[in-house]
Amino acid sequence: MENDPKLETLKIKIQNAVTDMMMRVSIDDSHNYTRKSDGKWLPGVTSVSGIIPKGWLAAWGAKEAVKALGYSDFPEDTAIAVKTLAKIQKGMSVKSFVAMLKQAKGAAFRKSKEALVDGKAGHAWVEEYIKAKIRHEELPALPEESEMLFRPLNQFVNWAEKYVKLWILSEARVADVTKEYAGTLDAMAVMADGQLAIVDAKFASHISPEYSLQTAGYAATFEAYDIKVEQRIIVRLPKTLEIAEWDKKTRTYSMVPNSIEVKVIDTPYEFDRETFYSALPVKKWVNYIEKLERKK
Secondary structure, three states: OOOOHHHHHHHHHHHHHHHHHHHHEEEOOOOOEEEOOOOOEEOEHHHHHOOOOOOOHHHHHHHHHHHHHOOOOOOOOOHHHHHHHHHHHOOOOHHHHHHHHHHHHOHHHHHHHHHHHHHHHHHHHHHHHHHHHHHOOOOOOOOOOOOOOHHHHHHHHHHHHHHEEEEEEEEEEEEEOOOOEEEEEEEEEEEOOOOEEEEEEEEOOOOOOHHHHHHHHHHHOOHHHOOOOOEEEEEEEOOOOEEEEEEOOOOEEEEEEOOOEEEEOOOOHHHHHHHHHHHHHHHHHHHHHHHHHHHO
16 A cells, blocks of 8 residues: 555655755744744744634633532532532631632633643654654554543544555644745645545544634645645544533533544635635734733
8 A cells, every 4th residue: 555656656745845844944942933044933823723713712711710619510519619618618718718719710721731731742642653654663552541641542543544544744844934834733644535634633622613724724835836635634532531511402511422533624725724824914913912012
């Protein structure tokens, strides 16, 4: 399969394109991209697509705060609420009460930081796995079954072995120095159906609409090299055994199995690409304003 001359030619063409892009852009330890020709800073693909409004974010932050005080989506889950109430009934001082509220205020931030750590470890393993496949090296061992990352990574491997014909890229730096942006895509592969795809692994609780723009930004960098990305695939990897699911009819939550979720993006690529391009100057403006504020 990997000796197919057409696939090998495509693989070399793509890898040469990425080599050329890497020669045009540098990246530092803070993941900042710079155009080598003039030293100009370039916004990253993720930061550009990330400016899309997240209507759920404020509600999620408020929910995490009250959960830290004892609220639960499940009426029978009152353990934290009982402990919190007991502390208050014992006669907390105003200072202690405010400290408890401050702790609750930071609950969303702490949870997001914990998720970031999990995602980094998971992505590091996925990168190692794909690079080993590309280089025909020994595959990395999965974490112990008792570890949190075993389940999602094992599910990823099972999916990849079934649906990926040939891995081509892993953690590849791409750029469009004319449009003035750069990024690092997770992976590129030829799928079992023969289509060339960008594959983006996400350790997340849901698939966000902004991923459509993110993957379009990556795909667009290959157009100058006459390389057409035919699919954009998001692979959501679970971090927990179960996940709370909202039932619109009963207006209640229930716990359901949390398994790998694979989505082939179905919004038109050209529409996503042009929307991404339109977001570029907005991101540049936001960064300009933030820079002015820091100087004050």
